[in-house]
Amino acid sequence: xxxxxxxxxxxxxxxxxxxxxxxxxxxxxxxxxxxxxxxxxxxxxxxxxxxxxxxxxxxxxxxxxxxxxxxxxxxxxxxxxxxxxxxxxxxxxxxxxxxxxxxxxxxxxxxxxxxxxxxxxxxxxxxxxxxxxxxxxxxxx
Amino acid sequence: xxxxxxxxxxxxxxxxxxxxxxxxxxxxxxxxxxxxxxxxxxxxxxxxxxxxxxxxxxxxxxxxxxxxxxxxxxxxxxxxxxxxxxxxxxxxxxxxxxxxxxxxxxxxxxxxxxxxxxxxxxxxxxxxxxxxxxxxxxxxxxxxxxxxxxxxxxxxxxxxxxxxxxxxxxxxxxxxxxxxxxxxxxxxxxxxxxxxxxxxxxxxxxxxxxxxxxxxxxxxxxxxxxxxxxxxxxxxxxxxxxxxxxxxxxxxxxxxxxxxxxxxxxxxxxxxxxxxxxxxxxxxxxxxxxxxxxxxxxxxxxxxxxxxxxxxxxxxxxxxxxxxxxxxxxxxxxxxxxxxxxxxxxxxxxxxxxxxxxxxxxxxxxxxxxxxxxxxxxxxxxxxxxxxxxxxxxxxxxxxxxxxxxxxxxxxxxxxxxxxxxxxxxxxxxxxxxxxxxxxxxxxxxxxxxxxxxxxxxxxxxxxxxxxxxxxxxxxxxxxxxx
Numbered sequence: 361x362x363x364x365x366x367x368x369x370x371x372x373x374x375x376x377x378x379x380x381x382x383x384x385x386x387x388x389x390x391x392x393x394x395x396x397x398x399x400x401x402x403x404x405x406x407x408x409x410x411x412x413x414x415x416x417x418x419x420x421x422x423x424x425x426x427x428x429x430x431x432x433x434x435x436x437x438x439x440x441x442x443x444x445x446x447x448x449x450x451x452x453x454x455x456x457x458x459x460x461x462x463x464x465x466x467x468x469x470x471x472x473x474x475x476x477x478x479x480x481x482x483x484x485x486x487x488x489x490x491x492x493x494x495x496x497x498x499x500x501x
Numbered sequence: 502x503x504x505x506x507x508x509x510x511x512x513x514x515x516x517x518x519x520x521x522x523x524x525x526x527x528x529x530x531x532x533x534x535x536x537x538x539x540x541x542x543x544x545x546x547x548x549x550x551x552x553x554x555x556x557x558x559x560x561x562x563x564x565x566x567x568x569x570x571x572x573x574x575x576x577x578x579x580x581x582x583x584x585x586x587x588x589x590x591x592x593x594x595x596x597x598x599x600x601x602x603x604x605x606x607x608x609x610x611x612x613x614x615x616x617x618x619x620x621x622x623x624x625x626x627x628x629x630x631x632x633x634x635x636x637x638x639x640x641x642x643x644x645x646x647x648x649x650x651x652x653x654x655x656x657x658x659x660x661x662x663x664x665x666x667x668x669x670x671x672x673x674x675x676x677x678x679x680x681x682x683x684x685x686x687x688x689x690x691x692x693x694x695x696x697x698x699x700x701x702x703x704x705x706x707x708x709x710x711x712x713x714x715x716x717x718x719x720x721x722x723x724x725x726x727x728x729x730x731x732x733x734x735x736x737x738x739x740x741x742x743x744x745x746x747x748x749x750x751x752x753x754x755x756x757x758x759x760x761x762x763x764x765x766x767x768x769x770x771x772x773x774x775x776x777x778x779x780x781x782x783x784x785x786x787x788x789x790x791x792x793x794x795x796x797x798x799x800x801x802x803x804x805x806x807x808x809x810x811x812x813x814x815x816x817x818x819x820x821x822x823x824x825x826x827x828x829x830x831x832x833x834x835x836x837x838x839x840x841x842x843x844x845x846x847x848x849x850x851x852x853x854x855x856x857x858x859x860x861x862x863x864x865x866x867x868x869x870x871x872x873x874x875x876x877x878x879x880x881x882x883x884x885x886x887x888x889x890x891x892x893x894x895x896x897x898x899x900x901x902x903x904x905x906x907x908x909x910x911x912x913x914x915x916x917x918x919x920x921x922x923x924x925x926x927x928x929x930x931x932x933x934x935x936x937x938x939x940x941x942x943x944x945x946x947x948x949x950x951x952x953x954x955x956x957x958x959x960x961x962x963x964x965x966x967x968x969x970x971x972x973x974x975x976x977x978x979x980x981x982x983x984x
Contacts, residue, residue, distance in 0.1 A: 361770030365729060368795060369772075372780040383782055397766030402704030403727050410795040410862075470770065484833075485780075489739050490756075494731075494774035495839045497832035499825045501778065501814045 361490050362395075364466040366419055367411055371478035372485075372494045381480040384415040387423055390474030390487070399455050399463045405435050407466075420465060428465070433458050504535060504570040505554050506660045507544040508605065508644070510563050510668070513694070514539040516906065517563045519893035520697050521546065523908075527700040528556045542607055543646060543658060545570060555664035560724065562668055562694050568642060568660025577622065580643075580657040584623075591661075597630045601637035609647035609654060619643060623659070670723065673762070676716075680761050681753035682746060683714045683737060685809045687802055687870075691897070691906075692720040695800050698893065698908045699868040701726040705797035706769075708860075710776045710853070713737050713809075715755040717800040722764040726798070730755075733812065733841070735773035776852055777813045777844070783859040794862040794911065802870040803849055806935055806942035811849060812841040817933040843935040846942070850884040851927065854909070858888035861911035866892070872904040874944045876952040883907060888917050901949035902941075 366384055376382035413432035420428050440454035455463070476485040476492055483500070486493050509517050518537055521544070525532035533547040548554050551569070558567040571591070572584030602620050604611060611619065620643070630638075640662035645654035674689035676682050687695070695717060701707055703725030709717045712730030714737055722728050732738055740754025759768040774780050804811045820828070831837055850871065857867040867889065873882055875898075883894060889909040896905050929938075936943040944951065 361772065365769050365772070368782055369780045370782045372774060372778045374778065377783060385780075395765075400704075400727065400766070403706070406704040406797075407706060407727075407795075410793070467766070467769075488735070490770060491735055491738050492772040493735055494772055494778070494780040495733070495735075496775075496778055496814055497837065498816055498820060498828035498840045499832070501816075501839075 361471050361487065361492060362467050363419070363469045363471065364407070366471075366476075367416055367466075369476075369492075369494075371480060371483060372496055373478070373481060373483060373500055376478055376480045376483075379480040382478050384412070384419050384479075385476040385485065386479060387419065387471060388475045388477050388484070390423070391472045392423065393470050393472045393490075394464075394468050395470050396468055397463075399460060400467070401438065401453060401455050401459060404438055404455075404459055404462060404466075408432070408435060408438070408462075416465075423469075425465060425469065426461070428461075433462070438462070502533070502547045502549055505546050505548050505663065506568040506570045506644070506658050507546055507558065508565045508568065509542045509544055510565060511542045511607070513563055513691070513895070513897065516694055516698075516895040516897075517544070519895055519908070520561060520563050520694055521557065522893070523698045523700060524557045524560050527560075527697075527702050528553070530557065532557065541646060543644060543656075545573075551663050558664050558666050560697060561666040562671060562690055562697065564666045565668060566665045567663045568658075569663055571641075571659040571661055573656070573658045575656055577619075577657065580659060581622070581625075584626075584659050588659075592626050592628075595630070595639045595661075596627055598638040599631045599633040599636075600628050601632065601634055601640045602628075602643075603641070604643050604645065606645040606654070607647060608649060609645055609651070611645070674719065674723065679758060681714050681740060681755070681758050682716075685802070685804070686714055687716045689716070689720070692716045693723065695802075695868050695870070695906060696720040696724050696726075698895075698906060699798040699800050699866040701798060701800075706795065707798045707800060708796050709801050710774075710779070710799070710856070711801045711803050712755070712771060715758050715771070717802065718755075718768070719758055719762060719764065721798070721800060722759065722767040723762070725767075727767045727769055729769035730771045731774045731779075732771070733773065733775045733814075738771045738773065775814045775841075776849070776856060779856060781856075781860055783856075794860045794865060796860045797862055797865050799853075799857050799861065799865075799867045800869075801853065803853065805872045805945075806843070806846060806939040807872075807945055811844050811846060811935070811939060811942075813844040813849075814839055815842045816840045817842045842933065843938050845929040846939040847884070847927075848929040851886070854884055854886035854889055857909065858886050858911065863911060863913040865911045867907075867909040867911070869907050869909075870904055871907055872902055872941055874902050874941060874949055874952060876944075876949065876955055888912055901952050902945065 369385055370377060371382040417428045438456055438459040440456045470490060471487050472490050474487050522532060530549060530553045535547055536545040554567045558564060571588040572580050574580035574583045604616050604619060642660055642662060644658040646656045647654050671690040671693060676686055676689055701721035701724040705726045707721040707726040707728045709730040712718055712732050715730060718728035718730045738755050740752060755771060759765045853869055883891060888911060890912055892908040892910050894905055894907055896903050932938055
């Protein structure tokens, strides 16, 4: 599971959803793997405004990844010194270092094994073979 | 705007127009349907330009190609007059280029001499370039449309080829060649059509809450979307336990399927979860706008309770204290399996809609398959939600039941009247057994007795009613329905 996914996931227990502490889930004892992939600039541009940046920084810090900037970059930060595009001319956009860093964290860093822990109820979700299990045991449904 | 002739395939009829409209939407182009009939593979549309026509058709699964319309008519005289009328200004452009001229007869045939005579009758176009059957610079086609078993065509068109459709990819994604499938994998063609309906495109984020072996996410990834999925059964994602393919027991998993098609970089990953207890965040908590979605599209084929059980987390009966303690003590054990219970068929549909309303971005799409018995009233059972607009309803008829592809659009917040979200609590089927909770399942296993009764009822004309409303064509029903 790629790290970006963690930006969308909270605790599955309904009572936890309303508590800010249930997001993000905290990775614990995790084994990370870097899976290289082609940079997808249109996707980064599209997803950037939807990211919960503060929570992403928290996770990156907890995983001991290089620190992310304090404020979220904007779409313009993702492209290398864009020259003024001439009228009607399509210029191939070059991803900036910011875009490459973001790509590394969100789309190349994957969680292989470990646990995701809710900050509110402390329930642990296991990650097996890169697939986290969010099924709740009988007494919590 | 010029008129174009789309050569459609004559199957999945009710999906065809909706697909073209969706492809125009995804390319942000306007499309106007001048002529469309469910019984004909020829459709005339108005589009801004050749490049627009190519952009739309190149993703289409349910068409073969698009042609610039050069003329049409009920007889060859009428066609020739129409060609002279509409397109004479364009003839000179193609006067000396290598070209190809062919004939396409729908429901009819012409032998070689007839074909040559027909093609020769267009000699006034003045094409003097070399004839090249392969890699011609310009390609022209006469289309003949026959009524069933008629000796003579009833309508004719002449078109200049502009672009071929994307129908070839259905062979690339053919389930027969896919490494890892299960009993309920959607066939590749319809999975790709579903991705088209939901406007999958580069840069977008898509999710399938009932992914199984990942057929829908793969289809969306083919069109450029980044995808993720989940399923209540983790084994289907991780791939332990072999697949539905005969003799296949080794390690095959969803990731392997993405690898097979070279789409791995677009696969975010999958998780095990139940839609009624989803881990997705449904409200935002921090700096972002007060509330808003993050998914561009949701595609799914929820379990019907026939081949794949319709189950959610929970127990059939309330747990007593002792059972609760047992669960509490044992849930961290390696072999612990959370209890599941059958769930209401209508409730899961409304749950999907509510989930879509909470997670889709504005104008994001939900495309969901839903089965129905042919004896039910079609309009009554389309689930609705105040935040979602129904975009299209497409029907795939089977013998006694049909399944439909429902496509919804997430409205912008400004379109949703205040207080609309506080819907009246709906009543769902009550009970603990699958049959009590799922009318479709009960009817299915009873062999659709009511449908049969209605059909055989003297005086009534249920057959006709079924005909129009359910999208079942007459000959098809006569062939298959009476057994």
